[in-house]
Amino acid sequence: MKLLLVEDDTTFANTLKRRLEKHGFTCWHADTCNDALLACHRHLPDFILLDMKLHHESGLNLINPMRQLRPQSRIILLTGFASIATAVDAIKLGADDYLTKPVDTQTLLAALNPKAAKTEPVISQDEDKVLSAEQVEWEHIQQVLKFNNGNVSATARQLSMHRRTLQRKLQKRPTPTKSA
Template sequence: MTKELLLVEDDTIFANTVMRRLTKHGFNCLHVDSNSEALLACHRHAPEYILLDMKLAQETTLGIIAPLRKVRPHSRIILLTGFASIATAVDAIKLGADDYLSKPLDTQTLLAALNESKVSTISTDTELEGETLSAEQAQWQYIQQVLKANNGNISATARQLSMHRRTLQRKLQKKPQGDTVKS
């Protein structure tokens, strides 16, 4: 059984590489290179999986995450970027993305993210038990999510977050006060 996947990417060479790899793993891939084409493709083809490159030639895909989520509430949406930052990751998760991956990425990391059930540990309304999360708490939770996706591997997590390994270790030692991490 093939799984329908929509890839929104403006780099044709990268898109072809990703589609070739995913086709070998049972995905039927459709490629578009703009936000408007992505929304149209979601209406016409009903993909189960959506991969979004964050920065397209003239636009960003952050603005279409919420509309895509509305059109395809059960699709798995993953944001891909070569310009990773924790702030952008938190924004993407708040807008409705299920995961956030840094480029370059290997096939196994991508497959793990696609096959994972919704892994977001950041509440989409930034609240846990009636308390609003601080930026530090949201960052802590996102780091924990990425660490869990990397099976506790600090080096792989630091690479994915575009962060020095020691910086990540310091952040992990400084758990924000009043935070309850839910896994």
């Protein structure tokens, strides 16, 4: 069971690597898009764990080329910035699953195991957690804001939103909702 871990956070990558090696995976780590494609070509992994945000690049851009290199590999997108839009994009591009960080070992192993794989992507490892539309929007705004290094004007332009509207949205953090 060969696994390629594409993650720019070295500490998190090493932790995941140790956890997965305890469960029988042989792991390789890459922290850039170019290194990931080279490692995918060189090691021919059966599984690929792909971070969505790699430095200033998007892991979404790697899904298609990796799928072409390894059509039978199981590709799991990991992200600290979950949103419905990126989950849909990832699945449309060819990812097999979508998990939010931090991810527990059992959830990760269930996503990696093809026999236990579900037909629908996993959007959150916390099954009791249901995100409202406002929470999804908030998470997306935070992701774009971080990408723009906190620049509200650039974020508003990227989101096609008036700057004052964005500022109002940033002042109102939505409260989590729980399902029964």
